[in-house]
Amino acid sequence: MKMVYNWINIIQDYLLPPTCILCGNPGHNSRDICHSCYTHLPRNNLCCYRCAEILETPTTAPVLCGRCLSRHPAFDETYAPFIHQGAIRHLIGTLKFGANYKNARLLGMLLADHLKQTAERPDLILPVPLHKARYRERGFNQAIEIARTVAKEMQIPLDLTSCRRNRDTPHQTQLPAKKRRKNLKNAFSIINPIHARHIAILDDVMTTGSTTHELAYLLKKAGASRVDVWVCARA
Incomplete structure (x- = not known):
């Protein structure tokens, strides 16, 4: 094959x-x-292994950032090969807001190249769902488009039907931590049984980690034992 x-x-x-x-x-x-x-391309080589937050102090061993030490997120590890700057920011932005689908293929290939070398293989990939109102407005889900390439390159099943976004939540970047968590409370629901034990949540970019935390919490409550986060870039 x-x-x-x-x-x-x-x-x-x-x-x-x-x-x-x-x-x-x-x-x-x-x-x-x-x-x-x-x-x-701006690479995220020095980061917290759990949330991929960019670190300033060099280290030779995997470390946690202060936020992950004080408040353990529901996901286990984050793989984010790039920083959300320069060319990567351009590729993600023109995909999301300009419907440049060829960017999704490139971003998916670059992400898969990184994951093949660094990540433990999950049972399935679950792209972060868009609310139906946002989907109608945009016409596609950029996380799904990137995930299609990653799933094909790594030959891992892709789950597009088990999870739904219940509310069209506002962007997280302008909200303080408490409001972020409240903003995403009950934002997702499981609509079909998921039997996988190890799941990778996939998105284009991670900004605060609140979205993936809420989704990972729901997946673990539904029976997953390990949830990783795969994103193209960390802001």
């Missing part, structure tokens, strides 16, 4: 050569990003 995928990639690269979304130069490693732009 792997050989078949390799031949498909070779034919696709020949007929439709990858082109850098950011600068227009030829793509690198069958990705729509050139080597130069790839090397300049």
